[in-house]
Amino acid sequence: MNDQRAAVPSCHADVVAVDAPPGTPVVALVGNPNVGKSTLFNRLTGSGRDVGNWPGTTVAVGRALWTDEDLGQAVLLDLPGAVSLDPQSPDEELTRDLVSRPDPRDRPDLVVVVASAVHLARGLYLLRQVLEAEVPCLLAVTMGDVASRRGITVDADELAAAAGVPVVVVDPRRGAGARDLVRAVALSLQAGPAGLCGVDGCTCPRGDCSCDHDPLAGPVAAAGTDDEALARAEERFAWVAGATAVSVHRRHDARDTWSDRLDRVTTAPVVGPLVFLAVMWVVFQLTTTVAAPLQEWLDALVSGPVSAAATRLLDAVGLGGTWVQGLVVDGLIAGVGMLLTFVPLMAVMFALLSLLEDSGYLARAAVVTDRSMRAIGLPGRAFLPLVVGFGCNVPAISGTRVLPDARQRLLTVLLVPFTSCTARLTVYVLVATTFFGDRAGTVVFAMYVVSILFVIVVGRLLRSTLLRRMPDDPLVLDLPPYQLPMLRLVAAGSWRRLRGFLRTASGIIVVTVIVVWALSATPAPGSSGTFGQVPVQDSVYAATAGAVAPVFDPAGFGSWESTSALMVGFVAKEAIISSWAQTFATAEPQAADTPGSLGDALQISFTESSGGYPIPAVLAFLVFLLAYTPCVATLAAQRREVGLRWTLTGVGIQLVIAWTVAVVVFQVGRLIA
């Protein structure tokens, strides 16, 4: 039993997250990946979904209070997709643990096994395992439309008779059959712990009905050795074969579907990677250039008219020029403004994620990139968040949800901050133009190469230390059939994810901005200003930077000005240039490649702090800037995905690596110079 599993409590103990009254029945959706399980969950529960990591794990589970006139109230759980209850990842392990807890009172009151009509046999294998766990269950068959196009039909009555459970055919994308499912769930819950017989629509409790059918014989003891486990699996396959033989009918042998024809292009040895790069280019463009004007507009709106209106209002009530104005305008409004600028970016990212997932392309991308990503011990799917990270780390962290394995998700979340986002680019350009003149372009390019090296080296380092137990199995992947994405579902899914991000990240971002404002508004001991009326160089903020600065002496940039910029950079890298301008009391440059008087001030500062070796010191500074914590919004996104402990661990890793490499760069550079 590993840590993840040990931390898993019962279903009933952890449904409190959805504010359910005591005694509310718990219904769990269980199914293979890509069978429409989460779409069904959203269809049934509307907008009341709470997606979060299961306590003590990094495994994401959807939870919602499900209210319906036919059903009353139930807590609905969307458990991670599982091929079977013989787990091979923490996600599958959580599903297995919640379904088959030793104490029946800890298990869900009902399990709805969601199975695709396209590959019913796999869903039935899972159903059989759920039945063996003695949990009341019913079967929801999805993707009938795709199956029908392939000439496959599923006879629900025959299937119910053969499997011995109620069977409902449902289309989660369009809603057909959802009412039947609600009624079947309500009936099953009324039937109590035994569940329904379900055979031929029989609504008697299982094992206590008068029908002549012979449902599945009693529970099967857990298999011990590997041979016994394989023998047990064979027994299940025989059961599944029996059930599908009578219930699945084929009109013709659908060998060459349009999905196959598309696959011949999208997964092909040469063309496949080209298609993938084209898709990634579009994703990158949309998450950066398309979202950028909206971000700038929101930023201008908040820092312009909104701040001005707030200032006028405070003037009108006699608070203009006081610390209250600083708190409201530079703290609260600036913090909310920063949060708002992320909204277009995240909305675009979430919409693209939904499109790629719903269409089925993501699985093909995983095949195409699998081999190259194995270099850092990650599967092909990790490519997507890492590419997006070069635009912005925040949506990239959320994009790690495309990874099915919690440990792979964790590793990717820890690696994304090492991808050099565009916010860092403006600082590179300013510093490189100041110190390297015509060679600035080469230096900026080198930063991107260093960024990729960081991802590879840190990835391998983490694989051999903190994440040793991560699986490294070769690619074995089921490819779901392509589907045309439904815009309504994409929009609803994006909105749900965006709302979740705002709920989790807003507090951290706004509070951090206010704390930085408060520190820079508080006069340092011995200075003459008052709260809210003090130059930044006389503030507690500057004093703190001064106290931290000696840490960077071995890296050649141990001045309070550089340290203060890095501290601001912790909140947002975009703020570094304006912070420098404020610190050096120079005009903020109009563009990063025309540093003006700020450039002169930086030359003097770095020359002084490095003892006459400004170039190695600047290179060390750039490397530190690249590798340390990207921004508070990234931390907020990380906390949402992997929890506080791993987020803080990540910050520690970034700081240690950034400092160590910066020191090496400066010391080696100084020797060479």
Next chain:
Amino acid sequence: MTLDQAPVGAVATIGPIDAAPAMLRRLAELGVRTGEAVTPLHATAGGGRLLAVGDTRVALARDVLRRIEVVAP
């Protein structure tokens, strides 16, 4: 002959599979098990193959294909 060498487009019957129990079980759950018929559809980027397994499509890496014997291609 192993599955990485089986002719593309022709039905092949799976023979013995030389893999760890966990991998054997996962392959079996996806329909790739001894006695079953599969059809290699085409080569994929990275050196693997896409297989038609009943009505489903399964992508396997070359390392996995090499461990799967084919009885009657």
